[in-house]
Amino acid sequence: MSELSLPQTDLAAQKDLAAQKDLGAQADLAAQADLGQEDLAAARAGDDAAFTRLVEPLRRELHAHCYRMLGSSHDADDALQDALLRAWRGLARFEGRSTLRSWLYTVATRTCLDLVESRGRRALPMDLSPSSDRAVLEDPPLTEIAWLGPYSAGDLAGGPVARYEQREAVELAFVAALQHLPGNQRAALLLFEVLGFSAAEIATMMDTSTASVNSALQRARKLVDEKVPAVTQQQTIREIGNARLEEIVTQYSTALERGDADALVALLTEDVTWAMPPMGHWYSGIKAAMDFAVEVPLTRCPSWRNRTTTANGQPAVACYLGTAPDAEHLGWAITVLDFRGDKICGITSFVGPEHFALLDLPAALS
Numbered sequence: 001m002s003e004l005s006l007p008q009t010d011l012a013a014q015k016d017l018a019a020q021k022d023l024g025a026q027a028d029l030a031a032q033a034d035l036g037q038e039d040l041a042a043a044r045a046g047d048d049a050a051f052t053r054l055v056e057p058l059r060r061e062l063h064a065h066c067y068r069m070l071g072s073s074h075d076a077d078d079a080l081q082d083a084l085l086r087a088w089r090g091l092a093r094f095e096g097r098s099t100l101r102s103w104l105y106t107v108a109t110r111t112c113l114d115l116v117e118s119r120g121r122r123a124l125p126m127d128l129s130p131s132s133d134r135a136v137l138e139d140p141p142l143t144e145i146a147w148l149g150p151y152s153a154g155d156l157a158g159g160p161v162a163r164y165e166q167r168e169a170v171e172l173a174f175v176a177a178l179q180h181l182p183g184n185q186r187a188a189l190l191l192f193e194v195l196g197f198s199a200a201e202i203a204t205m206m207d208t209s210t211a212s213v214n215s216a217l218q219r220a221r222k223l224v225d226e227k228v229p230a231v232t233q234q235q236t237i238r239e240i241g242n243a244r245l246e247e248i249v250t251q252y253s254t255a256l257e258r259g260d261a262d263a264l265v266a267l268l269t270e271d272v273t274w275a276m277p278p279m280g281h282w283y284s285g286i287k288a289a290m291d292f293a294v295e296v297p298l299t300r301c302p303s304w305r306n307r308t309t310t311a312n313g314q315p316a317v318a319c320y321l322g323t324a325p326d327a328e329h330l331g332w333a334i335t336v337l338d339f340r341g342d343k344i345c346g347i348t349s350f351v352g353p354e355h356f357a358l359l360d361l362p363a364a365l366s
Contacts (some may be wrong), residue, residue: 040100051088058101061166062108064156068169068190069112071122071148071179073358083111098204105195107188107207116183122148124176124282124348125275131284133269135295141278141351148176148277150311150334150350152359167313168232169194172336172348175312177227185220188213193221229340233314236339244342247310249315252307252337252344256319259298265290269345276349277331289347305329305365311336311350318356319349320365329365331356 011037023116054061062083066076086106093105123145156166168174170192177240178186191197193215199217203210211215237245248267255263265286274289275282283289297304310316316336331353338346356363 001205004309009172021068027028028273031100036100040091040094043088048088048120051091052200054100055084055087055104058104060156062104064113064153064166064170065105065108065149065190065195067151068175068194069109069183069186070115070119071175072146073149073151073364075115075119076151076195076353079111080108083108086111096097097361099202102197102201102205104216105191105197109191109205110268113183113187120146121179122133123179123277124148124172125277125280126273126282126284127176127179127281129280131288132281132292133288135283135292136281137295137300139276139279139281142280143217145278145280146194147350148172148179150316150355151175152311154310156313165232166194170312171233171314172312172338172346173228174224180223180227181220184208185216185223187225188216192217201281225257231339231340236341237315240339240342245315245339248339248342248344249308249317249337253308253317256297256317257304257306261290261294261298264293264298267344269340269343272343272345272347273283274349278351303327303329309334309359309361314338316359318359318361331363334359 004099027159036054039047039050039053043054059080063076063080066079066083067073070076070079083104087104090107094100098106128145151170153167153170156170178189184206188202191202191205192199197205199210199213202213206213211301240248251263252267254260268289270284270286271284272286272289273282273284284293301321303325305320305322307318307320308315309318309357311334314336316334318331319333319335321332322329333349333351334355335347335349337344338348353363
């Protein structure tokens, strides 16, 4: 007998053990299903703790869906809270013909569609005006514009039936492109391409026909394909590798802190863009972007301290501004970086202290 061969008795024992584990797993699933039915019955009877147990496993992905629909983490908070309240009040109408997950997505999607209709779409500066060739020193925030905001995507994962990974589906380019779609097209695309629902299921969720869903999908895909790069940031990040990516982001952060224009320009593509919502002006091309960098953040801002982080599933830098190197530095902007190869091709600085809490970052550095 070969040293790598197992005696037949051991093989039989292994098969028995595998069978026992399989039966155990089936029993666990059955027990979870029973508990789910018990919680569903209790929730229908008014037990809010049972309702919380039902929805808690889905809360994170539902929140991400609301963000994709609305382009704002704060709006997503409001939408999810409203959707769960609607679900709680309407639980008696859930007849079990679909899964609870499908029903909750129906409620959340309809809630978001109501908000889309009342609040309109969110924008980035490049959606509103041409780029500026030179640094604009007087660039007050445009508070009347509903701006796209950053998102914390730390624990989102991919789904086996979706075209887009969950993290790809919160990348800035994708979420910004979604804002150009009418609400029904936006919802259909997300439910089909990101969440893996069928056209027939989506038709039921949106109270329309399968033909209408397929038509909405066709139009939505055309626009998104025009606006979103073929290679996602997740694919690019994997190609760069964690070590090299960390090196580049650290070099960017350090260049800003030291006011080092040469080090910064070496990191950028020739066609780099730089936007700073809620400021309306933005820059396209390395000449214009570096003119802005030299005129404003590298020289006119007294002192920077930065922290590397992530937002929208992408590398980011949390930028803190102080009046002097030894002064307290207050949260100024969350800068999300887009890459092409190992160069930075897009810089989006979301200016405002309100963004720091979204990413669990301190409001100030002492």
